[in-house]
Amino acid sequence: MCSKLMHYISVCVSCVNMYIDSDEELQKLCAGLRKAKVIYFDTEFMRERSFYPKLCLIQVGYGKHQAAIDPLAKLDLKPLLKILTSATKLLVFHSGRQDLEIIYNLTGKLPKNIFDTQLAAMVCGFGEQVSYMQLVEQICGEKIDKSQRFTDWSKRPLLKKQIDYALADVVYLPKIHDSLAGALKTQKRGKWLNAEEEALLDIKTYKENPKDAWTKIKHKGKKHADLGVLQALAEWREKEAIRKDKPRGFIIKNEILVELAIQRPKTEKAIQNFRGLGNVSRETSAKILAVIQQGCDLPDSKKPKLKPRPTRKADSGVIDMLKLLLKKTCEKEKIAPRLIADSSDLEKFALGEEAIFSKGWRYETFGKKAEQLLRGEIFFKISNGQLKITRKKQAAK
Numbered sequence: 001m002c003s004k005l006m007h008y009i010s011v012c013v014s015c016v017n018m019y020i021d022s023d024e025e026l027q028k029l030c031a032g033l034r035k036a037k038v039i040y041f042d043t044e045f046m047r048e049r050s051f052y053p054k055l056c057l058i059q060v061g062y063g064k065h066q067a068a069i070d071p072l073a074k075l076d077l078k079p080l081l082k083i084l085t086s087a088t089k090l091l092v093f094h095s096g097r098q099d100l101e102i103i104y105n106l107t108g109k110l111p112k113n114i115f116d117t118q119l120a121a122m123v124c125g126f127g128e129q130v131s132y133m134q135l136v137e138q139i140c141g142e143k144i145d146k147s148q149r150f151t152d153w154s155k156r157p158l159l160k161k162q163i164d165y166a167l168a169d170v171v172y173l174p175k176i177h178d179s180l181a182g183a184l185k186t187q188k189r190g191k192w193l194n195a196e197e198e199a200l201l202d203i204k205t206y207k208e209n210p211k212d213a214w215t216k217i218k219h220k221g222k223k224h225a226d227l228g229v230l231q232a233l234a235e236w237r238e239k240e241a242i243r244k245d246k247p248r249g250f251i252i253k254n255e256i257l258v259e260l261a262i263q264r265p266k267t268e269k270a271i272q273n274f275r276g277l278g279n280v281s282r283e284t285s286a287k288i289l290a291v292i293q294q295g296c297d298l299p300d301s302k303k304p305k306l307k308p309r310p311t312r313k314a315d316s317g318v319i320d321m322l323k324l325l326l327k328k329t330c331e332k333e334k335i336a337p338r339l340i341a342d343s344s345d346l347e348k349f350a351l352g353e354e355a356i357f358s359k360g361w362r363y364e365t366f367g368k369k370a371e372q373l374l375r376g377e378i379f380f381k382i383s384n385g386q387l388k389i390t391r392k393k394q395a396a397k
Contacts, residue, residue, distance in 0.1 A: 036062035056153035125334025229295030314350035
């Protein structure tokens, strides 16, 4: 696709949109980005057949300029990535965890200043997991054509309508950002958002530690498995997936790993006949056997342990009361309940343990009321068909 043919005005009549597939064009774009304080950012990627996300398109915007950058055109992305991770830039995106993962994989760094419009919308009362399309409709009064959402972004050439669709993910971000930033300031919730974005800026979120891979396996059979063997197998699979850049399940599926850790086959023939492994080579069979033996040889004191099941369980009625208090509090504060607590947090609190809402803004918003509820200082009252939270002193009057 010739980049000269791809300079056009399309998604937004007042915006200049570009498709960039040459280093020369990218250098011109970077010159403009260096002058910008705020950069709007999104990516298109594929990861169905790989361990790491395969970056297929980068969308950036600043001022009235938007650009779709083609990384598959073998561009030198270093100048762009340096700008995106600069401490002087604010990077605005929607639900950007995977976008940040891509930046980290390419640079080993993360941006210094971010604004996630999905998190901001949740803090401002737009509901849980609000989509970009919903924000475009509610804030911008526009509708996005989603007909290209199943595009295979690794295929070339891209059609104009596909590039338009991709650019729409940054075209509306300025207005959404301005609206949400204003709401955060009015509601004095900027610190709330900052607290939620800390996890996104924590490098540990994106670092793969093969030693801990076993903890990500969700399977009821884990309780019957030799956890030393499971840990060793999961670590081996993780390293193989990284080395081959293939999904974990492409190497060995979770349920097969767990079953191997339960049965612990001891011969190559047993591996060859193990259901679900498929046609494995002799070399792979030998490796799996060695890994199983490595896990078996691990002293019990060094084998990982499952978290013990709670010996106590909170009364379901108490949990129901806390859920009701959470619901009413979030309705009043116009904030998504998931940001404050989930069922396990309420369970911990009911049992007298520290919960996520035991400190910080969550405590001021909900935790303090939860303590008052358990002490009997507030309770629920029905008045004129409406459920209200009432203080004890008010009830006495």
